[in-house]
Amino acid sequence: MKLPPLNAVKFDALDNHSKQQIHLARETLVNQRKAFNAQPYPSEKLRKQQIKALHRALIKHKDKLVKAIEADFGHRSTDETLLTDILLSVLDIKYNLKHLRQWMRPQKCGVNWLFQPALARIMYQPLGVVGIISPWNFPVYLLISPLVAAIAAGNRVILKPSEKSPYCNRVLQEIISEAFLKDEVTMIEGGPEVSQAFSELPFDHLMFTGSPKVGRKIMQTAARNLTPVTLELGGKSPVIIAPDMPINSAVERIIFGKCVNSGQHCVAPDYVYCPENKLDELISEFKRQFTQLYPDIYNGDYTGIVSDEHFGRLKHLLKDAKDKGATAIPLAPTEPKSTTARNLTTVDTPKTTIQQRIMPLTLLTHIQTNMSVMKEEIFGPILPIIIYKNLHQIIDSIQASPRPLAMYILSKKNAFAQQIMYATHSGGVSINDAGWQVAQNDLPFGGIGNSGMGSYHGHQGFLTFSHGKSIYRRGWFNTAKLMFPPYRNFIHRFLYRWYLK
Template sequence: MITVTNTDTKEIQEIFKKQKEYKKVLRTTDAKQRKAKLKRLHDIIAKYRERIHQALREDFRKAPAETDLTEIYPTQSEILHSISHLEKWMRPHSVATPITLVGTRSEIRYEPKGTTLIIGPWNYPFHLIMTPLQSAIAAGNTAVLKPSEHTPHTSHLIKEMIAEAFNPEEVAVVEGDHKVASDLLDLPFDHIFFTGSPNVGRIVMEKAAKNLVPVTLELGGKSPVIIDESADLRDAAKKIMWGKLLNCGQTCVAPDYLIIPENLVNNFIAHARTAVYEFYGNDEKNWPANRDYARIINERHFKRIRHLIEDALEKGARIAFGGHLLEEDNFISPTILTEVTEDMEIMQEEIFGPVLPVVTVKSLEEAVDKVEKREKPLALYIFARSRQAVEYLLKHTHAGGTAVNDTIMHLANPNLPFGGVGPSGHGSYHGEFGFKAFSHERAVLHQNTILSIGQAMYPPYQGISGDVIGLITKLY
């Protein structure tokens, strides 16, 4: 097992210094130049596809097809979307002129924030650092990337790829653990983009505040699934289990827990079991050998999830199916828990694993009450064929994003913003939202030099000036 070596503090400071200078060059780049850089990033990813497969396989047994689906495809798709729309995004945007500013014209210009820091997570260690990078490049910034030390093969590969595609004064990779992250966060970047846990997100925001650095925080939380009486249970079960088990449950928008009417529980479990058998085979004993099923990232997280299961069972929960664990392989099988109560630890923290607790309710009102008692989630999923039920749930809940009759898939639309609310995140990205996250919206007003209504309101305020101000005030 390879490890990540911490980048020297002096090297970090030298990279930062060079990028602070080079941002002045990038500030004047046009759409053609930026699109060429995005194309270069796209091509290097295509060139290294097989090695990306290998790195993710080494880090946590991820299947090559799942790497294509969740790491490479969405990144390439975002890059191509940016290339297609960049000229429009960069164009100054004219805005309306109020009557009090007759004779002027106003516009919004998008300028690069400057030198940016992107800190990536371990769960999708390629996609969740390269997609923010492409947004930073599209907006005309320099970028320092800090991949997760928990996925060392992917971290090393990203560094190699970036070194081949870019000069370090434009894009550089800094490797290391939390000490390196702390050194980076002490520097006065122009923007910080962080993806990770809410607890670390608070640390990032606190350190950024010392230099008044704006931040985008992509965090997480307990994303609920609500099934209505009107739902197609077979369809819902298959989509929920796919979303839950993708990347072995280590997805920030994975369905964390299920809220379902009491009378539907048994049917749901039957359909869920059928879906999991379709995914990974009918014999649960053979699941550890299935090459399509990933592993928990490391021993520490394996033990954390095992404790959540054990605590739930001690307090009265039951395993509906699954529950097989192999510590030496960091393997936890697809698992559904029933008879779950709020006092169990599994209902107190984000699970981040392939375990789905089932909570029963008697009404949609009770379902809403259970969701709204918690912090605002990164995602909320609704399964219902009743339009009335869907609208009721959308109006009475809060979430960073929502998919109706599906899970995860709202992330695949680059025309939708992706981000959380409060503890689940701050700011959003994807598509144009990513471009804006790394841009400063500069307000520009062009005044008429021949006649300006503003001059009619200059002091002294006795006479005409005071009359004009009084008239305008009455209009409003």
């Protein structure tokens, strides 16, 4: 196969590791394409063997993954890693194994009586070689989940995880190397330059999870090769508290979705619409429940911010909001605390003093639309609260904003939720909950507009990484010849009379 030429000037300016990884990506694509062409429709047995091998390797190295992710974050709650990265990955694996045979069966389709006797069906064929670019915030789950979907569909895969999770990447390399041959699945590492070169390769499908800003670049680059893309991009996901919703229940339904991973995930509640007469009650209830969940945010259950850069960005959002009139209400003491890293030597991390970049959940009131916190996805433990008088005010605001990945509606009345759902667009909706729609394998997960393109999870993931090939088979008795020329015979006159009206 012919690969696009490298930009010699840009390539020569890279460090040796980046050059090696780019060469490896290009070489791997060629080798995987050859291997795929030699076996273009892997059997159900082989696909399940590959997925089971991944499962075994994942469970074997789960403790190392926990320590590695903690090292990457400075501090990451062990239980949050087990629940959101490891457990969700295992559930995804088991769901695919359970349903793969059913998904692989050709789908029977109807044939219009005019064209009988004939058969029609859809054969789900692997695409070929799939590229997956995954983020740092859930470095295991957001790599494993699309990988499992691509393997279930019968593809070869090249992975490119985020350079912001280097310790986790080392363990993932071990897992991938143990579970797969290089011409089945390979992992490439490196920074933005490697990601750019990676996205320029002529994959049969490219999936990217990350920010809308980078997603636009990925799509633009992939278009040069007519490579189809799936983009999972996030956005500002609103929470709407109905006037009839008890405030204690409302906070209970959304607080964990906002606090898990310190809000560093794409479906985190981004801002809240609160009835104007319930603002004080909402703030009081957030304080009470946050203290109940996290009596000490330095005790291990509360996750830190992933990097100094991201920590600085969040502090800038707070400062900008306060400078423009917002009131900030941190729900716990904000003094930073240093601690000695736990024993992380199993992933070759340094035994040294690390800075826990801890930021408690911070509420913001007196919000103005010109604040940066209302213009960009927060991706952290900051929660603006906007008071409202009527539902039309909310709908008009949401309609005027980029379409979010998720929307959270808290109400006892179904009519309230229905009115919002039919008047607005979002990737998905969760009613009286926040965040756990991601864990439902039967629900497709994906955005719309600014929040993404395409979807995956469960059966939808299998379909995303497959080509539904249409197959039409004519019977031995060929009725189609009745419509052949010369035209205007009895059959044509009958068809025109009864159907063209």
